[in-house]
Amino acid sequence: MINTFEEREVEIERRFVRKEKDIREDIKWAQINSDVLKSLERPRALFWVIFIASLALFMVGVSCEIYQYEIGMGPANLDNPHVWGLYIATFIFWIGMSHSGTLLSAILHLMHADWRKPIYRFAEAMTTFSLMTAGLFVMVHLGRVWQFYYVVAYPNERWAWPNFQSPLVWDATAIFTYLTSSMIFLYIGMIPDLAICRDNATGFRKKFYTFLSLGWMGTDRQWANFRVTYLTVACFLIPLAVSVHSIVATDFAVSQQPGWHITSFPPYFVAGALYSGCAAIITLFIVLRDVFRFEEYMTMPILEKTAKLTFAIAMVWTYLNLVEYSSTWYGDDMYAKQALIYRATGDFAPEWWMMNFLGSVLPFSMAFKRVRNNIPAMLVISILLNVGMWLERWMIVSPTFANGIYPWTWDHDQWPSWVQWGIVLGSFGWFNMLFMLFCKIFPSVSMYEVKEMVYHRSLHNKANSAPALDQELAVEGGTAS
Amino acid sequence: MSKSHMLALFTDFDEASASIRELKVSNIQGFNLKDVTLKSPIEHPEIEELLGDRPVYVQFFTLFGALFGGIGGFAFISSCQATFLLQPKGGKPVIPIPPDMVLTYELFILFGVYITVLGFFIGAKLPMKRHKLYNARVSEDQIGILIKAEDTAMPAIKDLFTRHKVLEIIGEGGK
Numbered sequence: 001m002i003n004t005f006e007e008r009e010v011e012i013e014r015r016f017v018r019k020e021k022d023i024r025e026d027i028k029w030a031q032i033n034s035d036v037l038k039s040l041e042r043p044r045a046l047f048w049v050i051f052i053a054s055l056a057l058f059m060v061g062v063s064c065e066i067y068q069y070e071i072g073m074g075p076a077n078l079d080n081p082h083v084w085g086l087y088i089a090t091f092i093f094w095i096g097m098s099h100s101g102t103l104l105s106a107i108l109h110l111m112h113a114d115w116r117k118p119i120y121r122f123a124e125a126m127t128t129f130s131l132m133t134a135g136l137f138v139m140v141h142l143g144r145v146w147q148f149y150y151v152v153a154y155p156n157e158r159w160a161w162p163n164f165q166s167p168l169v170w171d172a173t174a175i176f177t178y179l180t181s182s183m184i185f186l187y188i189g190m191i192p193d194l195a196i197c198r199d200n201a202t203g204f205r206k207k208f209y210t211f212l213s214l215g216w217m218g219t220d221r222q223w224a225n226f227r228v229t230y231l232t233v234a235c236f237l238i239p240l241a242v243s244v245h246s247i248v249a250t251d252f253a254v255s256q257q258p259g260w261h262i263t264s265f266p267p268y269f270v271a272g273a274l275y276s277g278c279a280a281i282i283t284l285f286i287v288l289r290d291v292f293r294f295e296e297y298m299t300m301p302i303l304e305k306t307a308k309l310t311f312a313i314a315m316v317w318t319y320l321n322l323v324e325y326s327s328t329w330y331g332d333d334m335y336a337k338q339a340l341i342y343r344a345t346g347d348f349a350p351e352w353w354m355m356n357f358l359g360s361v362l363p364f365s366m367a368f369k370r371v372r373n374n375i376p377a378m379l380v381i382s383i384l385l386n387v388g389m390w391l392e393r394w395m396i397v398s399p400t401f402a403n404g405i406y407p408w409t410w411d412h413d414q415w416p417s418w419v420q421w422g423i424v425l426g427s428f429g430w431f432n433m434l435f436m437l438f439c440k441i442f443p444s445v446s447m448y449e450v451k452e453m454v455y456h457r458s459l460h461n462k463a464n465s466a467p468a469l470d471q472e473l474a475v476e477g478g479t480a481s
Numbered sequence: 482m483s484k485s486h487m488l489a490l491f492t493d494f495d496e497a498s499a500s501i502r503e504l505k506v507s508n509i510q511g512f513n514l515k516d517v518t519l520k521s522p523i524e525h526p527e528i529e530e531l532l533g534d535r536p537v538y539v540q541f542f543t544l545f546g547a548l549f550g551g552i553g554g555f556a557f558i559s560s561c562q563a564t565f566l567l568q569p570k571g572g573k574p575v576i577p578i579p580p581d582m583v584l585t586y587e588l589f590i591l592f593g594v595y596i597t598v599l600g601f602f603i604g605a606k607l608p609m610k611r612h613k614l615y616n617a618r619v620s621e622d623q624i625g626i627l628i629k630a631e632d633t634a635m636p637a638i639k640d641l642f643t644r645h646k647v648l649e650i651i652g653e654g655g656k
Contacts, residue, residue: 028622029522029621029622030621030622033620033621155561155564159564160564160565161561161562161564164558164561164562164580164581164584165577165580165581169584170583170584170587173584173587173588173591174587176591177587177588177590177591177594180591180594180595181590181591181594184594184595184598188598188601191607192522192620195620196620196621199617199620199621200617214602214607214608214609215607215608215609215610215611216607217520217609217611217612217615217619218520218521218522218619218620219518219519219520219627220518220519220520220521220525220528220529220532220535221518221535221604221605221606222605222606222607223521223524223525223529224526224529224535224537225537225539225600225601225604225605226524226601226605227524227526227537228537228539228540228601229539229597229598229600229601232539232540232543232593232597233594233597233598236590236593236594236597237594239590240587240590243583243586243587243590247583448522448523451522451523451622452523452524455523
């Protein structure tokens with residue numbers, strides 16, 4: 001028999017509220033502010049360990065780039081036919097990594113999947129820094145870095161413009177559009193939180209956040225305009241993100257090189273991009289959760305949902321991979337078939353098989369709840385998935401150059417030099433360094449959206465569970481007071 | 482009559498919306514619902530609806546930006562390609578439509594996004610100087626109702642807020 005209001009609340013909780021919640025609904029809003037603002041003040045020592053290690057890695061990359069700049073492209077061991085090497089493979093990797101942040105944030109926003117709210121901010125930041133890292137490789141692989149402005153579209157002295165039919169021009173335009181739009185999406189979504197930072201900061205920080213928050217006061221007029229703007233930009237970003245990696249795929253697919261001239265390359269690239277991005281979200285989720293003590297917000301159910309999403313995307317990627325292999329195997333392009341056989345049995349066979357194992361077999365471990373709920377296991381798996389996805393990009397680029405259409409262009413002995421490896425490692429340091437700095441300066445969990453999540457979920461629970469309890473108690477003959 | 486501002490802070494969102502609902506039908510002399518501004522830490526479309534029709538024009542900026550980007554982008558690319566009119570193209574079109582659509586599409590989105598954001602800044606009146614009655618608790622967990630009304634109307638409005646368990650009322654001269 002239920003007699004008091006408290007007993008009724010307890011009964012509602014027991015019967016109708018799911019045991020594993022994405023977030024605690026009784027968390028105080030002031031505590032949300034305080035927890036997130038604390039991450040801007042004093043992070044754990046692990047933050048500085050990661051930051052300094054990243055800085056050291058970045059300096060390795062800088063040293064290699066200076067050496068390459070001084071000596072020329074020779075030390076990088078890039079020559080005909082290996083003209084792209086790890087630089088373009090890693091460029092594609094970073095472009096791919098950038099996809100999940102903004103794309104998933106926008107898709108999940110449109111689908112009203114509110115579990116994205118505690119994690120979308122850092123995922124969007126990941127997009128921005130991945131694109132900035134990818135852009136570096138365009139410069140690095142040029143060799144003549146001082147002529148970087150050649151990549152910008154402008155007419156020559158005869159007023160002849162670049163070839164607008166070239167996928168390289170499309171690529172530069174698409175990446176520029178995606179980078180600036182993602183930064184705008186990140187910034188606009190952060191304005192209400194910057195106002196919270198402004199209201200709680202002192203000294204220089206207050207001036208900094210006051211400038212960035214633009215005088216936001218949370219008025220109805222501001223919120224109404226914010227809502228429409230955020231939704232509109234999200235709608236633009238979804239097709240944009242798909243187009244960016246489709247265009248990167250077109251760089252390869254419109255060429256006649258064996259193994260690249262494949263119709264399914266654009267969706268294959270988009271799936272690969274989402275896959276590596278989701279895996280990176282899991283890695284950064286676990287790191288931030290520990291470094292900034294975000295256990296209340298980056299909860300296990302959210303990690304589990306992200307793992308399930310990654311698993312689903314991994315299966316899409318695997319399917320498209322198999323489509324590529326089978327259409328090449330049963331197709332009539334003997335050069336493409338020869339390139340496929342070379343990948344599986346030639347000099348790059350260990351890397352190729354490793355890529356297939358890590359990309360297609362390892363994700364099956366995430367089918368088990370026990371694995372999805374094991375943080376160290378998920379950290380290792382997510383890193384290995386990205387190793388697999390990096391290998392995928394390398395296996396797209398190098399084996400084709402090593403074993404092209406004409407046998408006299410074959411070069412099976414090329415292996416990336418330490419300069420290439422150093423610059424690739426440096427890019428990881430650069431990305432981590434920027435990312436950790438971002439998390440130290442800006443709120444990496446969206447405070448106002450977590451509040452919305454808590455507010456709407458508690459309203460929803462109250463609205464749904466009370467009538468249902470009354471109905472059940474009526475059947476049982478109890479009294480709902 | 483001179484007008485002044487008053488900020489009422491609520492912890493209970495239901496009470497805040499109830500007080501706006503009552504203000505709407507109260508018919509207090511010297512007060513107009515248009516002069517009510519809601520300040521809240523999260524979006525409250527349901528309370529904003531009570532304030533009446535306050536249109537947002539961002540979508541028109543979006544439409545203009547996207548059309549400008551798409552049409553202007555195509556015009557730019559094709560006019561650049563048209564400089565080759567006097568040169569032999571080997572039978573290929575001077576302005577090839579299908580490949581030009583890719584850049585047109587990108588520029589459609591680029592300007593669509595940029596001008597949408599411009600519309601947001603204009604619509605939300607950003608950047609702006611914070612109102613003197615701005616209270617930091619509004620960015621934490623309280624909902625604020627900012628009222629501009631004639632001085633004679635203020636006591637009646639205060640009474641109404643008090644009935645709805647207002648936490649604090651701040652006038653231009655302080656509490």
